Structure formats: structure tokens, C-alpha cells
Amino acid sequence: MRALTVHPATARSLEVCDVPDPVRGEHELLVDGLAVGVCGTDKEIVAGEYGWAPPGEDRLVIGHESLGRVREAPAGSGFEAGDLVVGVVRRPDPEPCGACARGEFDMCRNGRYTERGIKERHGYASQSWSVECDYAVGVDPGLERVGVLLEPTSVVAKAWEQVVRVGGRSWFEPRRVLVTGAGPIGLLAALLGVQRGLEVHVLDRVTSGPKPGLVADLGATYHSEDVDQVTSAIQPDVVIEATGAGAVVFGAMAGTAKYGIVCLTGVSPQGRKLSVDAGTINRELVLENDVVVGSVNANLRHYRHAADALAQAERSWLERLITRRVPLERAGEAFTAQEGDIKVVIELA
Numbered sequence: 001m002r003a004l005t006v007h008p009a010t011a012r013s014l015e016v017c018d019v020p021d022p023v024r025g026e027h028e029l030l031v032d033g034l035a036v037g038v039c040g041t042d043k044e045i046v047a048g049e050y051g052w053a054p055p056g057e058d059r060l061v062i063g064h065e066s067l068g069r070v071r072e073a074p075a076g077s078g079f080e081a082g083d084l085v086v087g088v089v090r091r092p093d094p095e096p097c098g099a100c101a102r103g104e105f106d107m108c109r110n111g112r113y114t115e116r117g118i119k120e121r122h123g124y125a126s127q128s129w130s131v132e133c134d135y136a137v138g139v140d141p142g143l144e145r146v147g148v149l150l151e152p153t154s155v156v157a158k159a160w161e162q163v164v165r166v167g168g169r170s171w172f173e174p175r176r177v178l179v180t181g182a183g184p185i186g187l188l189a190a191l192l193g194v195q196r197g198l199e200v201h202v203l204d205r206v207t208s209g210p211k212p213g214l215v216a217d218l219g220a221t222y223h224s225e226d227v228d229q230v231t232s233a234i235q236p237d238v239v240i241e242a243t244g245a246g247a248v249v250f251g252a253m254a255g256t257a258k259y260g261i262v263c264l265t266g267v268s269p270q271g272r273k274l275s276v277d278a279g280t281i282n283r284e285l286v287l288e289n290d291v292v293v294g295s296v297n298a299n300l301r302h303y304r305h306a307a308d309a310l311a312q313a314e315r316s317w318l319e320r321l322i323t324r325r326v327p328l329e330r331a332g333e334a335f336t337a338q339e340g341d342i343k344v345v346i347e348l349a
């Protein structure tokens with residue numbers, strides 16, 4: 001079968017090539033791949049800056065934002081041929097650490113977790129794949145065109161859960177949320193904020209293309225001014241940060257309402273320097289009981305929340321997040337940004 005692979009740590013090694021067909025284990029599903037989404041992590045892997053092949057191999061099948069259709073399922077697994085499924089990205093470390101031992105592998109402490117398509121496990125960018133039944137998540141049958149958004153939605157579902165749990169340390173009735181960045185993560189964070197009944201604001205640099213309309217159609221407010229202008233105008237109780245851009249991150253930290261929570265989800269490149277007034281930021285965090293919390297990956301609970309959130313969302317709005325679909329044999333095109341791109345998807349079927 002055909003699969004999208006790289007030589008980790010080697011730039012320009014992306015190649016669609018033949019790899020062995022998957023063999024379904026006893027407690028596994030055999031799945032026909034429908035699509036994989038491309039995110040910033042995939043671009044880093046393709047640039048040779050991230051990613052690890054399985055031990056003893058030199059190529060890694062990439063793809064961690066999956067969607068497929070079950071071809072074979074073990075009896076009694078709760079899955080049947082024809083079901084739409086998404087494979088979970090992370091697996092607990094083999095030791096396992098206390099968090100992994102409790103199913104919270106997204107909070108792994110010793111860093112020995114593995115991730116499909118990213119870290120020491122082949123991903124889902126292949127014509128078929130197998131997955132442990134316990135790490136497959138069923139998707140509403142009506143979501144065939146957009147179910148590939150489940151993994152990024154799980155990341156955002158976890159971020160919202162962090163906000164709620166951190167907020168729960170005292171009285172917490174947030175009203176206003178600012179989402180910084182209107183890429184897939186930011187837009188999905190905005191969707192979940194609207195679903196929670198919050199007043200949602202989204203900040204992004206662009207003033208044209210599909211983003212402003214997508215935000216407006218959620219009933220949220222689009223902004224493209226400087227972060228400081230936006231925060232001083234709206235005083236957000238919560239910021240979901242999805243740009244990873246230093247100036248936006250620190251602007252958000254300094255600009256929340258009292259008892260504000262900033263949840264960081266953007267992975268920024270290393271080595272970018274910025275001069276900040278550390279005294280003011282520290283003072284504001286202390287005097288306002290503010291919290292800045294980082295959030296990565298997602299566990300099974302977050303995938304289930306995400307599946308519910310997508311099932312509740314308007315399909316046509318979700319479809320508009322997927323701005324380009326590229327066939328597997330031309331997958332390389334998915335890694336070259338085009339104007340108006342939000343989520344680019346590689347079709348496997």
C-alpha cells in the first residue's frame with residue numbers, strides 16, 4: 001500500500017512510497033484511511049526539525065490527524081465494519097509514569113510516551129492502518145467530510161478542560177474569551193467557547209480571506225488590531241492562545257481581567273528573542289491571581305468531548321475550515337502554504 005513517509009531529521013525527505021500492509025492484531029481494528037490533516041507539527045517533521053522513526057527503522061509514516069472507515073473489527077469490540085473512526089495520537093510510556101498509569105498520557109511526566117505519526121510509531125497517512133480498539137474513537141456517521149478535524153478538536157477540548165479546572169480553584173464564572181490566532185486550533189477553540197455560551201472574540205492578523213467570515217458566522221467578534229488594544233477593550237476572563245507568537249503570548253498574559261486564565265496551545269519555534277517587562281508581567285499575575293497554563297495533546301476523555309462538539313456543530317461551518325484537499329500521490333503540495341489556507345487535508349481513499 002501507499003503511505004506518506006519521511007526520514008526524520010532530514011529535510012526534503014517527504015516521499016509517498018510502498019510500505020507493507022498493516023496486519024490487524026487480535027484487539028485491533030483494520031481501517032481504510034480516508035484522510036489526514038496537516039498541522040504545524042507535520043510541517044516541522046517534514047522540515048526535518050521534529051519526529052522520530054520507530055526503533056530500528058529509518059522511515060516514519062507521518063499523519064496524526066486521522067479519519068478512516070473500519071474494514072474489520074473484533075467481535076464485541078463495539079466497532080463494526082463501516083464505522084468512521086479516528087485513531088488516538090499518543091500512547092502511554094512503557095514504564096508507565098503515574099499520569100500514564102491513570103490514562104492521562106497527555107500529561108506524561110517522563111517523556112517516554114510515543115505518538116503515531118510523530119514519535120516512534122507510524123502514523124495514519126497510509127491507505128490502510130490498524131489501531132488498538134482502546135485507542136480508536138467512533139465518529140458520527142454524518143461527519144465523513146469533516147471528522148478529520150477530531151484530533152485538533154481534542155487538543156482544544158483539553159485546553160478548555162484545563163481552563164475550567166484551573167478556574168475551579170475559586171469562584172469562576174467567565175464571560176469573555178479571547179482566542180488569539182484564527183487557524184484551525186483557534187477557530188475550533190472559538191467554536192467550543194461559543195458552545196459553552198461565552199462571548200467569544202478572535203484575534204488574527206489577516207483582514208481578508210475566509211477567517212473573518214468564519215468567526216462572524218459563529219456569532220463571535222473578529223479583531224485584527226494589536227493584542228494590547230484588543231485586551232484593553234474587552235478584558236478577557238480567558239485567553240486561548242493559538243499563535244505561539246511571543247508578542248501575542250506576552251500581550252495576552254498582561255491583558256486579562258482579574259483572575260484571568262491564559263491557556264497556551266501554540267508550539268513556537270525556539271530561539272526567538274523578545275524584550276519584555278518581566279516586572280510588570282509578574283506583578284500583574286500576582287496581584288490578579290492570574291494563571292498561565294500550557295496544554296498539549298489529549299487523552300480519550302478529550303477525544304470523546306471533541307466528538308460530541310463536532311457532532312453538535314454546524315456541518316457547513318466545519319467544512320469551510322478545510323480549505324484544500326490534496327490526493328495522497330500529490331501530498332507534497334499540502335506542505336506549501338497557499339493564501340487562504342486554514343486546514344489542508346490529504347485524501348487517502
Ligand code: BGC
Binds near residue numbers: 090
Ligand atoms: C499534536 C499533539 C502532539 C504534539 C506534540 C501536536 O501537533 O496535535 O497530539 O502531542 O503535536 O508532538
